[in-house]
Amino acid sequence: MLDANNTIPLYLQMKELVKKDILDREYSSGEQLPTEPELCEKYGVSRITVRKAVEELCKEGFLVKKQGKGTFVRPKKIQRKIEHLMSFTQACQNNGMEPSTSVLKREFVQLEPRLAEEFHLRPRLPMIMIQRLRKADGIPVMLENNYYPREDFTFLMEESLDGSLYQLLEDKYHVMIESSRDSYLDVVKADAEQARVLELGCGEPLFCMTAKIFDSRDRLVHVGVEYIVCERYRFGLVDYYKTR
Incomplete structure (x- = not known):
């Protein structure tokens, strides 16, 4: 009192x-x-x-x-090392948080010229675009836009995608996620649609992470553009020791 x-x-x-x-x-x-x-x-x-x-x-x-x-x-922040290739589900579990997912879009598209140039891929490449909202303990954290080559991943149009997609690919289709390339992290302002979905004010800061993901056979699995709420996520840098 x-x-x-x-x-x-x-x-x-x-x-x-x-x-x-x-x-x-x-x-x-x-x-x-x-x-x-x-x-x-x-x-x-x-x-x-x-x-x-x-x-x-x-x-x-x-x-x-x-x-x-x-x-x-203030929501607890998810923490992960920036060097690690880690699924959202695993990142939540490592931080003692409960992940959940909503599929917002799932459609056949052609890769936009802007993204094709950024990822060094052929323009108009037939892709499957999957947009998902990722939450931690019920709080929106990430808006995920992934593009999968249509020729190899048409089966994703029929699958339930409300859990770990990487785990689904590994367990059911034996696609082992191995590496990421051309990965970049920027900070952008949330547009009106991103703000609505992520329950933010328009113009609030977001991390924008882009990457190409490959499997153990060096096959492209997807290119990804993830928008992550800055106040709900924290990236750790790799420890560095000078060699003598």
């Missing part, structure tokens, strides 16, 4: 209580915080005290304000 006679200001006392509630998961990752009046009633303080406590928690990275929506518990 808050103590008005304590030398520690009320807003700092409240900050510590809310922080404890977050760490104890009374407020879960990504959850919206109660409204100001509700917080005033719960902690028995004024709106000014609530605002100062929330501001401190935002500075410390426990909360995040979203314009027009409210204040939310």
Whole structure:
């Protein structure tokens, strides 16, 4: 409980209580915080005290304000080494999070000239485009756009793709993912559609990861363009030691 006679200001006392509630998961990752009046009633303080406590928690990275929506518990970030070829499912599991997937698009297309040039492939190459929304603990993290050569992967049009696609390819079709090439990481601003799907504000930063993925026979499996929410994902760099 808050103590008005304590030398520690009320807003700092409240900050510590809310922080404890977050760490104890009374407020879960990504959850919206109660409204100001509700917080005033719960902690028995004024709106000014609530605002100062929330501001401190935002500075410390426990909360995040979203314009027009409210204040939310900052989602836990998925962490992975940037050198590793790792599926989203595996990355979630390594971070103690529950992955889930929704298929948004699955269609026959011809590879756009822009992507063909970027990946050094033949323009208008017949492909299967699969777009999936990837979530961790129910929170949108990644919008995944993968292009598979139509000639080799037509079977994907009939498969359930709500789990690990790499695991499906390995277990059922004996396609062993082996390597990635021409991989790049950029930062872009979310357009209106990306913002809607990823539940962000338009213009918020996204990692954009592009790569070509090959199997153990050195066959192209897919080219990928992934849009990843920056505030929900963290890439680690490879440790480097100077040789003497």
